[in-house]
Amino acid sequence: MRIKSFITLLALPMLAAAFIASAQNASPVGRWKTYDEDTGKPRLIVEVYEAKGGTYAAKVIDTLFAPNAVCTDCKGDKKGKPIKGMVIMWSQKPVGDGSFEGGTILKLSNGKEYKSKARLLPGNKFEVSGCLGPICKHQTWTREN
Template identity: 70%
Template sequence: MRTKLFASLLALPLFGAALIASAQTSPVGRWKTYDEETGKPRLIVEVYEAKGGTIAAKVVDTLFAPDAKCDACTGAAKGKPMKGMVIVWNLKPDGASAWDSGTVLKLSNGKTYKSKAELVDGGKKLNVYGCVSFICKHQEWTRE
């Protein structure tokens, strides 16, 4: 009995380490985004698993203005609060730590772009790309 208890106690840290490691291979969670020009924190974004195993992201907090609205957006999103707005959708798994074939909404200009994403730095950072044709720009998000 004592041997089983001792073995169980030894296994707990290993089990915990395995859980932490697996969490770092998924983009699901909260991320901080940064202003492209100033480098200052801009948004807190929640990445979540959506229908069909795809990945999506929505704004949960605006750090630059609490009641910020998407004035640059068009259509039904024009003038709507950024909080709660889905800004990435339909990313499909493309390997162990990459996702592709999605769409990203750039709030500063209201335009949508083809998107892909990849976890870097052991899962501490998420590079989110917006692409026009074969030209892509990325923004680095940091895990909260």
């Protein structure tokens, strides 16, 4: 009996660490790599963070295609501004089971904003969708940290 108790005590820290890692990955908060929809090459590093009212947003931390890129096709106050540091997704509300809805996403290649939804996928992936009516385009981001 003593050996079983000892083994159980040794296993508890490992189980706790696995639980904590799993809980951390149940949140979209963190750094994600995005990919070009045409070439599949890495394009941006974005940071998803908790914003006002328990919603989630994402801002560009780094541009992998051009270090000083600006949003030439953006409208309003984002036009001509550096992409690095720009918020490109906002107001994503958690709806349970790793899914988020009600947000907006900015497509940098055309400067247009789309209704957005997202969901966490196994393997440290985050599927982000931009929708125009019932038609949605999906992009899968991969977790950096």
